[in-house]
Amino acid sequence: MSQIQARFFTEDKRYVVDDVPFSIPAASEVQDLSNVINKLLEAKNGNKVDFDFLVRGQFLRTSLSTHMATEGISTVWILTGSYDKTARIWSTEGKPAMTVAGHTDVVKDVAWVKREGLTSLLLTASLDQTVLLWEWNSERNKVKARHCCRGHAGSVDTISVDPTGTKFCSGSWDKMLKIWSAVPTDEQDEIEEPADRPRKKQKTQQLGLTRTPLMTLSGHSEAVSSVLWCDSEEVCSASWDHTIRIWDVDTGGMKTTLTGSKVFNCISYSPLCRRLASGSTDRHIRLWDPRTKDGSLVLLSLTSHTGWVTAVKWAPSHAHQLVSGSLDNLVKLWDTRSCKAPLYDLAAHEDKVFCVDWTESGLMLSGGADNKLYTYRYSAQQAEA
């Protein structure tokens, strides 16, 4: 976090600056901020004034970054989707910032397209067979549906945004993978209307502009449970038909198939160690090498869970750590170098764990059927919930 978006306002008419966000180094202190204001006001009045700054009603005395850390002002937001048909944005401290409601059915998966700046883009996939692309203004705390991605004929269970943030891929119960554009535009894609659809149903409230898929990848024989981008050209998908398939997005063809013996619930790919981790309906987490052509070679099995493994996630900054969640109410932190037992059992949930994730700063997140979102901090030797 090097730059911070900041907006300056005052009641004194003499020192009013334009009401637009400025990008300011996070390390800047009061003096630096005064210099910025003086620079901005140079045109209006020449003499130099020393300003004092209030951040959310508190005087700024240290550098901006330390102040934000001590006061608990976060710029990292957590996005969750829930069975109550909404998605929510949370701060890392656990304060709900925004409720994104618009789906007519259960939200199955969520993803950030863009998180930097004041306007973020986020995606929600739902059982109502649509994916919604939202624009969220963090400052005004307003959310607006930009696009409604229609095309799936089953519940959209998983979405994943490509590393460049321009495309995303969705996997659905209808056995299809679809690639969509993630760039918000103002045009509506043409959609062929089924002829026999009743006219009156046409005019249901439509959130955002309709968008159609760029590409459809079909090949799975069962529902797609998890999808991710290995890099900007490769999509990897896991399915209930006991396979993990790797697809070439440019050509739309399938490259590799890894065959397992059980239904796959989730996969995760680490660009650091270039391994795929999969969780399946037996209690094992398996590591795969996606580059093997013949496939179906399990490098390592991590066994400690006693229920289905519903979520796995590699650490974003550590090549050997991954976190997993299971139906046995446990979240486990693993190090692949000690494959016999997990590093930590995080027993916070009182019901099934459905999702786990990491933040950039190394915070672990998990959500479960007990309607709670837990964050875990892992620092050197200790973990705390």
Next chain:
Amino acid sequence: PVTPTLDCGSSVHSSLVGVDTRLSSECVALGLQRLSSDIRNTVGNIPMEWYKDFPHIGYNLDGKKIYKPIRNKDELDDFLDKMENPEYWRTVHDKQTGSDVVLSDDQVELVNRLQRGQFGDVNFNECEPMVEFFSSDVMIHPVTNRPADKRSFIPSLTEKEKVSKLVHAIKMGWIKPRRVEDDGRGRYYNLWASEDSSILARHKMHLPAPKIPLPGHHESYNPPPEYLFTDEERALWEQQDPADRKLPFVPRKYSSLRQVPAFSQFIHERFERCLDLYLCPRQRKMRVNVNPEDLIPQLPKPKDLQPFPTTRSLVYRGHSGLVRSISVSPSGQWLASGSDDGSVRFWEVCSSRCMKTVQVGGAVKSVAWNPNPSVCLLAVALDSVVLILSPSLADKQVILSSERLLSAQQEGEEPAEGNGSVVWSEAEGEELNQGLRLKIQHPKAVHQVVWHAKGDYLASVMPDNTSHLQVYIHQLSRRRSQNPFSRNKGLVQCISFHPIRPYFFVATQRSIRIYNLVKQEMTKKLQTNSKWISSMAVHPGGDHVICGSYDCKLSWFDLDLSTKPYKMLRHHKKAVRGVAYHRLYPLFASASDDGSVIVCHGTVYNDLLQNPLIVPVKVLRGHVMTHDLGVLDVTFHPTQPWVFSSGADATICLFT
């Protein structure tokens, strides 16, 4: 001069004979000379011609020369002497002294005795009886007290050397072992080789006579006191008929064997024994020596029959009454359950979340998803109504087509009132919002509802022993109901459609009847050998049926094989409540009141000659016994090897 020594018996004789042969005239003369005059030559036993050229012939004891006598006798003198001297024959010449000696009578007698081979001593008795000092008899006082030689008790070294030489020679092949003459071939022949095998078999049928039982403590002359008869026993023994007696005699006790009298029954007992031998049953007892392990058929290990459900993964909680019936949507995404609490719940399979609850107002007996994947409808049986629900848990197209199927009749003509007992009506108002679409009112309580594979027909069961109106087949698109049977064949328990062909399975209490719906006739009747059928499932191939019964049995029928069960499985402890086949995997499951679900592997082969392979693979437990009821229904996931079970404890379990 010659005295026999007594060293050893044999050497005595030989030394005497030796003396006898050596006895030439000079030796005797020497001895005689020694006796008469002590003129002794000391030169020893040398050839006397060495002194030929000397005047003396030797030296006497004093060392004085013994001079040769003046020999002046010539041949003539000798002759004259021979003629004239009567003593000539007993005169011998002594070479050592050179003088002539005349032998006395005793000496002549001795010489004669020796020449005759007799002992020199007249008094010696050569035929004295021999004393055997050295014989095989061991004497108390040994002749010699010499300890035994060492060589008498250690192996002989020379023998050892000799043996080792022979062994080496045999090893090297220098000595060949003696050839054994192979003469057995021609000497004997098989007398019965050409005999008929039946005669041989008769020879083999030798029966040994029955053996006499060995005597026990009763027969002892001094039996332990408990074997002796008490007074009552003796009275009883005497009263009994001899044939009925346990023992043919009374055990008696004697202080010693001497006092035992002669056995009075001996002749009688021998006679009985002869009768035994004569009348012994001439029958061969065929004893079967079979290892019980060999009688168990060779079944593959369950480990090799993966995949099958093994562990309880998810529990679907939410019902408040016992869950009588469950059904999985054809896509495998949704699970519908009907409970005694009057609600039908829809669950998401993978997360166990209840997505929808429909209050139907009555204990739900049976739920069934429409197997057609292009429509999304659920049939629910409660009380005397069959409800058709549209849960709208599918693609919009599917929901639309199912709505169309339900409303197809409205555009058509009036519902054909074939028999007035079944009334079709549409749901209205609040019920419509809940998803209720149609109500089919039956005259009696409906027990079960099943769909045809195409999804247009459904059949319902109203068990009633007194009427022929037990089964109705409804057609959804035309809203028509008909009763296919005109006669009552028994209390109908459950029904099922054939998955492919137009057959209809009806299970009554003890048998399953199969009807051909096109020809409208019964094609087969399966005898289950069980007392009361509870449930039935038809294999997706259509050639096999399993049926569970309240007397804990599960019977598998191969329709091509027989009307009798191919296999009966008695694994459950209590009544079997539900059975199910998997659509794709070779698995079937049975649910029972003992709270367990047993999953079996059942491979069906296309080859008609090969019987199905049935292996029980797993007992799944997850339900709590409630009111003596365990698991009430069981069903498989349509695509995964997972099994759902619903129990009396108001939960549904998913085993994967």
